[in-house]
Amino acid sequence: xxSVDEAFACLREHVRPLPVEEVAxxxxxxxxxxxxxxxxxxxxxxDKSMVDGYAFSTHDTAPTLRVIEQVTAGQxxxxxVEPGTTIRVMTGAPLPDGADAVVKWEDAQRLDDAxxxxxxxxxxxxxxxxxxxxxxxxxxxYCVLPRxxxxxxxxxxxxxxxxxxxxxxxxxxxxxxxxxxxxPRPRVAVLPTGNELVEGEGPLAxxxxxxxxGPMLLxxxxxxxxITIDLGIGRDNLEDLRTRIEMGLDADVLLISGxxxxxxxxxxPDVLESLGxxxxxxxxxxxxxxxxWFGVRDSGPRRVxxxxxxxxxxxxxxxxxxFVRPALGTLAGAPFAAPTPRxxxxxxxxxxxxxxxxxxxxxxxxERRAESRERKREGGEKLAVEPLAWQSSADLATLAxxxxxxxxxxxxxxxxxxxxxxxxxx
Amino acid sequence: xxSVDEAFACLREHVRPLPVEEVAxxxxxxxxxxxxxxxxxxxxxxDKSMVDGYAFSTHDTAPTLRVIEQVTAGQxxxxxVEPGTTIRVMTGAPLPDGADAVVKWEDAQRLDDAxxxxxxxxxxxxxxxxxxxxxxxxxxxYCVLPRxxxxxxxxxxxxxxxxxxxxxxxxxxxxxxxxxxxxPRPRVAVLPTGNELVEGEGPLAxxxxxxxxGPMLLxxxxxxxxITIDLGIGRDNLEDLRTRIEMGLDADVLLISGxxxxxxxxxxPDVLESLGxxxxxxxxxxxxxxxxWFGVRDSGPRRVxxxxxxxxxxxxxxxxxxFVRPALGTLAGAPFAAPTPRxxxxxxxxxxxxxxxxxxxxxxxxERRAESRERKREGGEKLAVEPLAWQSSADLATLAxxxxxxxxxxxxxxxxxxxxxxxxxx
Numbered sequence: 001x002x003s004v005d006e007a008f009a010c011l012r013e014h015v016r017p018l019p020v021e022e023v024a025x026x027x028x029x030x031x032x033x034x035x036x037x038x039x040x041x042x043x044x045x046x047d048k049s050m051v052d053g054y055a056f057s058t059h060d061t062a063p064t065l066r067v068i069e070q071v072t073a074g075q076x077x078x079x080x081v082e083p084g085t086t087i088r089v090m091t092g093a094p095l096p097d098g099a100d101a102v103v104k105w106e107d108a109q110r111l112d113d114a115x116x117x118x119x120x121x122x123x124x125x126x127x128x129x130x131x132x133x134x135x136x137x138x139x140x141x142y143c144v145l146p147r148x149x150x151x152x153x154x155x156x157x158x159x160x161x162x163x164x165x166x167x168x169x170x171x172x173x174x175x176x177x178x179x180x181x182x183x184p185r186p187r188v189a190v191l192p193t194g195n196e197l198v199e200g201e202g203p204l205a206x207x208x209x210x211x212x213x214g215p216m217l218l219x220x221x222x223x224x225x226x227i228t229i230d231l232g233i234g235r236d237n238l239e240d241l242r243t244r245i246e247m248g249l250d251a252d253v254l255l256i257s258g259x260x261x262x263x264x265x266x267x268x269p270d271v272l273e274s275l276g277x278x279x280x281x282x283x284x285x286x287x288x289x290x291x292x293w294f295g296v297r298d299s300g301p302r303r304v305x306x307x308x309x310x311x312x313x314x315x316x317x318x319x320x321x322x323f324v325r326p327a328l329g330t331l332a333g334a335p336f337a338a339p340t341p342r343x344x345x346x347x348x349x350x351x352x353x354x355x356x357x358x359x360x361x362x363x364x365x366x367e368r369r370a371e372s373r374e375r376k377r378e379g380g381e382k383l384a385v386e387p388l389a390w391q392s393s394a395d396l397a398t399l400a401x402x403x404x405x406x407x408x409x410x411x412x413x414x415x416x417x418x419x420x421x422x423x424x425x426x
Numbered sequence: 427x428x429s430v431d432e433a434f435a436c437l438r439e440h441v442r443p444l445p446v447e448e449v450a451x452x453x454x455x456x457x458x459x460x461x462x463x464x465x466x467x468x469x470x471x472x473d474k475s476m477v478d479g480y481a482f483s484t485h486d487t488a489p490t491l492r493v494i495e496q497v498t499a500g501q502x503x504x505x506x507v508e509p510g511t512t513i514r515v516m517t518g519a520p521l522p523d524g525a526d527a528v529v530k531w532e533d534a535q536r537l538d539d540a541x542x543x544x545x546x547x548x549x550x551x552x553x554x555x556x557x558x559x560x561x562x563x564x565x566x567x568y569c570v571l572p573r574x575x576x577x578x579x580x581x582x583x584x585x586x587x588x589x590x591x592x593x594x595x596x597x598x599x600x601x602x603x604x605x606x607x608x609x610p611r612p613r614v615a616v617l618p619t620g621n622e623l624v625e626g627e628g629p630l631a632x633x634x635x636x637x638x639x640g641p642m643l644l645x646x647x648x649x650x651x652x653i654t655i656d657l658g659i660g661r662d663n664l665e666d667l668r669t670r671i672e673m674g675l676d677a678d679v680l681l682i683s684g685x686x687x688x689x690x691x692x693x694x695p696d697v698l699e700s701l702g703x704x705x706x707x708x709x710x711x712x713x714x715x716x717x718x719w720f721g722v723r724d725s726g727p728r729r730v731x732x733x734x735x736x737x738x739x740x741x742x743x744x745x746x747x748x749f750v751r752p753a754l755g756t757l758a759g760a761p762f763a764a765p766t767p768r769x770x771x772x773x774x775x776x777x778x779x780x781x782x783x784x785x786x787x788x789x790x791x792x793e794r795r796a797e798s799r800e801r802k803r804e805g806g807e808k809l810a811v812e813p814l815a816w817q818s819s820a821d822l823a824t825l826a827x828x829x830x831x832x833x834x835x836x837x838x839x840x841x842x843x844x845x846x847x848x849x850x851x852x
Contacts, residue, residue, distance in 0.1 A: 029645035045630050072691050074621030076632045094633045150821040157823050170642025171822040176627045195500030201602045206502045207520045216596025219455040265498050395576040396597040397583045
C-alpha cells in the first residue's frame with residue numbers, strides 16, 4: 001500500500017499534458033496556448049482617425065477648407081484631400097490620401113455646412129494675438145493612429161505557454177485567428193457504480209440510496225472547466241460495467257466511483273484489466289480514500305487515465321481533491337502540483353485512531369483576519385482550524401459545512417486546542 | 427458628466443439581484459441558494475453496514491454462527507439474524523433485523539464456507555488466556571452506521587444564501603432535490619456594432635477591421651459563468667440596430683459596444699430610448715471609457731440592464747471590468763462591489779495629460795515576493811507597477827501583456843519611478 005506522497009509521485013510520473021490541438025477560438029479561453037502567435041496583419045490595418053472631425057493637411061496654407069466628402073467607419077474615401085479642402089471623418093474611418101491630421105469636431109470652426117476655417121490659420125492668429133496657449137498649429141499625425149502602430153505583420157502578439165484570457169481572445173479575433181493551437185480541455189467521463197444507487201426524486205425503496213457521487217463529480221469537473229461525459233449508473237455486473245467503461249475509455253479521463261474495494265461485487269479492477277487498462281496503483285494509506293485505484297491505457301500516443309474512486313461520497317471527494325484535480329491540471333499543461341497544506345492551529349481537541357493518516361473535514365477561519373494582521377505586521381499567519389464531528393465517509397452534510405481538510409498523521413493520540421495541525425483549504 | 431465614483435453609486439442604486447428561480451440541480455453549482463434546504467429523508471436511510479463482513483447479534487452466546495444469507499448493497503435481507511446465525515453483508519448493505527454489529531471479513535474466523543466462530547466467544551477466550559488486547563468483545567453498533575446518523579428528516583442541511591459548491595450538489599442529489607431555489611445565472615446578450623466590423627478569417631477590405639469586442643466580451647462572460655447570447659454584429663442603421671437590440675432585451679443584461687459616442691452614426695441611445703430603455707447615465711469622466719451609457723428597462727418586476735460600451739476594445743474592456751463585472755455579481759446575489767485598487771509603486775516614469783483620470787495598462791509584479799516578505803515581516807506590501815507603452819484604446823496587444831490598470835488622476839504631470847500609484851489587478 002502506497003503512502004499519499006508515493007501516490008503523488010506515481011501520478012507525477014504517469015500524467016502528462018494532452019497533445020496539442022487546434023480548437024475554435026470561442027472555446028479557447030482558459031486554455032494554454034501551445035505555440036506563439038504572430039499577426040498576419042498590421043494593427044490598425046490603415047491610418048485611422050481616432051476622433052470625429054475633419055481630415056486635412058497640416059501643410060495646407062489656405063485660410064478656409066471646403067468639405068468635399070464624409071467618411072464613416074467602414075467606408076473608404078473616394079477623394080484625396082487637396083489644398084483648400086477637407087474630408088469629414090468619423091472615429092475609426094480611414095484617413096484620406098493627402099491628409100495627415102484630424103481636427104476634432106468640437107475644435108473646428110464651421111463657417112457653413114460645407115466650409116471650415118483652417119485650424120493652422122486660426123493657430124497663427126492666436127499666436128500673433130498672444131491670446132492663449134491654443135495658438136499652436138496642429139502637428140502632423142494629430143488624432144491619427146498610423147497603420148501598424150499597435151503591431152505589424154509578422155510580429156509576435158502572444159507567446160507560447162500562456163493561458164488565454166478574454167483580452168487574448170479579442171486579440172486573436174482581431175488578427176483573424178479563429179482556430180488556435182492549444183492544449184485542449186480534458187474530456188472527463190463519470191461513472192458511479194453500485195446496485196444500491198438510484199436516480200431521481202422518488203421515495204427510496206429499502207436498501208437504496210441516491211446517486212450523489214455522479215452529480216458531485218460532474219459539478220466539480222464543470223467548475224474546473226472540463227468537458228464532462230455522464231455515463232449514468234453502472235450496475236455491479238460484468239456486462240453492464242464493461243459496456244459503460246468501454247464508452248468511458250473514449251474520454252481523456254474516466255472517473256469510476258465504487259466497486260474498487262474487496263467485496264464480492266467489486267468488479268471494476270477486473271473489468272478495467274480486461275479492457276487493457278494497466279493498473280498503476282491500488283490502495284493508498286489514507287483515511288478516507290484507501291481503496292483508490294489508478295491506471296492508464298495507451299493507444300499509440302493517446303493515454304487515457306482511469307481513476308477508481310471509493311464509493312463513499314466523502315472518500316470520493318477527498319480522493320478527487322487530492323489526486324484527480326492535480327492530474328487534470330497536468331493534462332491541461334500545468335506541472336503536477338499536489339495540494340499544499342498550510343499550517344493551522346486547532347480551535348478544539350481532535351482524537352485520532354488508526355494506522356492511516358486521516359483527512360478530517362474542518363472549518364478554517366481567520367484567514368482574512370490573519371492576512372490583515374500580516375499587513376499590519378502584528379503577527380500571526382496561522383489558520384484557525386475547527387474540526388467537525390463527522391459520522392462517516394458517507395456524511396456529505398458535514399463535508400458541506402467544511403472548507404478545509406485537517407491532516408492528522410497516523411497513530412492513536414489526541415491533539416488539544418492550540419496545537420498545530422496541517423490543513424488543506426478546499 | 428459623472429465621476430467614476432458617481433457612476434459606481436448609480437449602478438449600486440439601480441442593480442439588484444435577479445428574482446429567485448427553481449433551476450435544475452446540474453446547472454446550480456456556483457449559484458446562490460435562495461432558501462434553506464431541509465432533508466426529506468434520514469441519512470443514511472437505513473442502518474447500514476460500513477464494511478464487508480458478517481452481521482450478528484453481540485448478545486448471541488452461541489460458539490459458532492451459521493451463515494444463512496448474503497446481502498450486497500442495494501439488496502434487502504430476506505431473513506432476520508437468529509441466535510446461532512449470521513448474515514454475510516457487503517459495504518453499504520442494510521443491517522438485517524436481529525443483528526446489531528458487523529465483524530469485518532478480515533477479522534472473522536471462518537470454519538467452513540457456511541460457518542464462522544462467534545467473535546464474542548473468541549474475545550472471551552482471548553481475555554481468559556490473557557493473550558492479547560483483542561480480547562474485548564465487539565460492542566453493539568460496531569461497523570454499523572445507524573439510520574439518520576448524518577442527518578434526519580426535516581433537518582436543515584444547507585443554509586440560505588450560500589454559493590453552491592460541488593459537495594452541496596452531491597448532498598442535494600442525495601436527498602432527492604433536483605430542482606433548487608437559487609438566484610439564477612444571468613443571461614447576457616452581446617452586440618458589437620459598426621459598419622467597419624467584419625467577422626471571419628478572410629483578408630480585410632479597405633477600411634474594415636475585425637470584430638474583437640464580441641469574442642472578447644463573450645469569453646469574459648463565459649469565464650464568469652454567465653449564459654451568453656451572441657447577437658452578431660449590429661450595423662449602423664436604425665432598422666438593423668432596432669431588430670437586434672429588441673432581441674437583446676429578452677436577456678437580463680444587454681452589452682452593446684460602439685455607437686454611443688456623438689458621431690453621425692452613433693444611433694444606439696436613440697434606438698434604446700425608442701424601445702423603452704430609460705437612460706440612467708451617459709458619459710463618465712475617465713479615459714478610456716468616457717462614452718459609457720447605462721440604462722434600464724422595467725417590465726413589471728423584471729429589469730433589464732443595458733450597457734452601451736465604447737467601441738474601442740481597450741475602452742470596452744476597461745468599462746466591462748469597472749462597471750459590468752460588479753453589476754453581474756450583484757445580479758447573482760452579491761452586494762455591489764466596485765473593484766478595489768491596491769497601492770503600487772512605479773518601476774518607471776509615467777506621464778499624464780488631460781482632465782479625465784486614466785486607467786493605464788500596466789504589468790504588476792512582485793506580488794508573491796511582497797507577500798512572502800510580509801510573512802517574514804521584512805516589510806513592503808506594495809505591488810511593483812510597470813506602465814506599458816500603449817498606442818490607443820484600440821491596442822489589445824498591449825492590454826494582453828497587462829495584468830493591471832494603473833489609476834492616474836486627472837491633470838498634466840509626470841510621475842517618477844518609486845512614486846506611489848493605485849492599481850487595479852486584472
